[in-house]
Amino acid sequence: MTGADTSHEQWLVQIDAELDGELSLVERAALAKHLVTCAHCAGARASHLEVRVALARSAGNPHAFVVPRPAIRAGTLALWVALALATGLLAGWVADRRWGGPGGGATLEESRGAIVVH
Amino acid sequence: MELSSFTSVILALSALQGPGTRLTYRVRVIEPASVAPRVLASGAVSGPLDSDMRLTLRTDTAEVEAFFQVAPTVGDTVSLTGEFYMRRLVGRSRRGLPLWEEDSYRRLVRLAWSDTARIYPFGTGKRGGGGGGGGGARRALWVELILEREFAGGEARAEEAFDLVDSTRDFRLEAVVRPRRARVILNLVRGDTVSAPRPIDLIPEEPPRVVRLVLKARATTLVVSLTRPDPARSARDRALALDADIICLRVARPDAPQPLGTICGRLNNVARQLPLPTGDTLAATFAWPGWR
Numbered sequence: 001m002t003g004a005d006t007s008h009e010q011w012l013v014q015i016d017a018e019l020d021g022e023l024s025l026v027e028r029a030a031l032a033k034h035l036v037t038c039a040h041c042a043g044a045r046a047s048h049l050e051v052r053v054a055l056a057r058s059a060g061n062p063h064a065f066v067v068p069r070p071a072i073r074a075g076t077l078a079l080w081v082a083l084a085l086a087t088g089l090l091a092g093w094v095a096d097r098r099w100g101g102p103g104g105g106a107t108l109e110e111s112r113g114a115i116v117v118h
Numbered sequence: 119m120e121l122s123s124f125t126s127v128i129l130a131l132s133a134l135q136g137p138g139t140r141l142t143y144r145v146r147v148i149e150p151a152s153v154a155p156r157v158l159a160s161g162a163v164s165g166p167l168d169s170d171m172r173l174t175l176r177t178d179t180a181e182v183e184a185f186f187q188v189a190p191t192v193g194d195t196v197s198l199t200g201e202f203y204m205r206r207l208v209g210r211s212r213r214g215l216p217l218w219e220e221d222s223y224r225r226l227v228r229l230a231w232s233d234t235a236r237i238y239p240f241g242t243g244k245r246g247g248g249g250g251g252g253g254g255a256r257r258a259l260w261v262e263l264i265l266e267r268e269f270a271g272g273e274a275r276a277e278e279a280f281d282l283v284d285s286t287r288d289f290r291l292e293a294v295v296r297p298r299r300a301r302v303i304l305n306l307v308r309g310d311t312v313s314a315p316r317p318i319d320l321i322p323e324e325p326p327r328v329v330r331l332v333l334k335a336r337a338t339t340l341v342v343s344l345t346r347p348d349p350a351r352s353a354r355d356r357a358l359a360l361d362a363d364i365i366c367l368r369v370a371r372p373d374a375p376q377p378l379g380t381i382c383g384r385l386n387n388v389a390r391q392l393p394l395p396t397g398d399t400l401a402a403t404f405a406w407p408g409w410r
Contacts, residue, residue: 110242111241113200113238113241114242115235118233
């Protein structure tokens with residue numbers, strides 16, 4: 001990998017950090033100066049921005065300032081846990097009625113002796 | 119001339135319950151095989167008309183004990199009752215111990231004399247072996263039973279004959295006869311002195327009899343009577359009539375209505391003892407009565 005490539009990858013990391021609001025003013029100024037001279041990095045920044053706009057739209061908030069992070073609400077989590085437990089219990093009960101316990105298989109009457117006259 | 123139904127019943131019962139009638143249970147234990155069914159055991163139980171039969175079949179995963187009784191009915195038919203007591207291995211506990219399932223039930227069929235009844239002790243096995251516990255092929259075995267009657271010169275004892283072809287199997291056949299009479303041999307014992315044996319034939323529930331025993335020139339008079347034991351406590355013992363040959367000897371003094379005690383035992387020639395207030399011990403040995 002050449003030194004120019006390494007430098008370019010570093011600028012791409014800086015672009016990501018800038019869009020996340022994680023750069024200092026000095027770093028932002030340096031990046032702005034580089035973008036003026038590097039069309040490739042400017043294009044990459046535009047591309048990153050478009051991706052973020054798409055993510056914001058899919059989250060239902062196209063005018064957001066940053067990409068909204070997915071949030072798991074406590075109520076929703078509790079509902080799903082309860083639903084999974086109920087399903088498991090129901091399946092276990094059905095399986096126990098059908099196959100469970102010792103002595104399963106044939107019915108009691110089928111397992112009993114019989115006398116047939118010929 | 120046509121007989122009334124009541125007369126027919128009376129004639130049938132009198133013919134069947136005559137003192138000279140002998141009943142035979144002819145049995146074959148058969149296992150199905152790919153080519154032809156295989157006879158695992160065969161035998162017969164015969165005796166007076168009130169003789170019953172106890173059949174025991176054991177495998178690794180199941181035990182069947184069945185008690186068969188015959189009751190003559192109108193015409194040329196007979197009612198066969200089977201009391202079944204079954205134990206099946208249904209699995210193992212979490213600690214690795216075997217878990218057994220117990221079941222008891224009754225089957226009743228009517229058949230003609232010399233008809234063949236097929237008994238499926240482990241079920242007919244129509245659905246993969248008839249019951250849990252595995253051993254499907256072994257479960258499908260059956261017992262062929264033929265009931266025969268014949269007229270004998272007198273009342274004889276019960277007899278059993280059983281031929282086990284496959285010795286790896288655990289089958290048993292027993293005649294069960296409730297004694298109508300019993301031979302009781304009485305002795306008085308004190309220390310190392312024993313009185314002369316006093317044999318008497320007793321009939322259960324008949325009026326008490328007075329017996330006089332002499333030990334060291336001293337006579338002891340006792341009133342003895344034979345009774346049937348109380349019904350067995352366990353359902354299995356009752357169903358299989360395991361106490362059929364147990365009788366009880368009630369011993370009392372002639373001048374006191376309260377008994378001195380009761381000795382119960384099987385008719386197996388084993389002496390049983392009852393301490394008396396006089397310091398002597400009464401030894402009673404129960405046995406089947408002699409041939410008549």
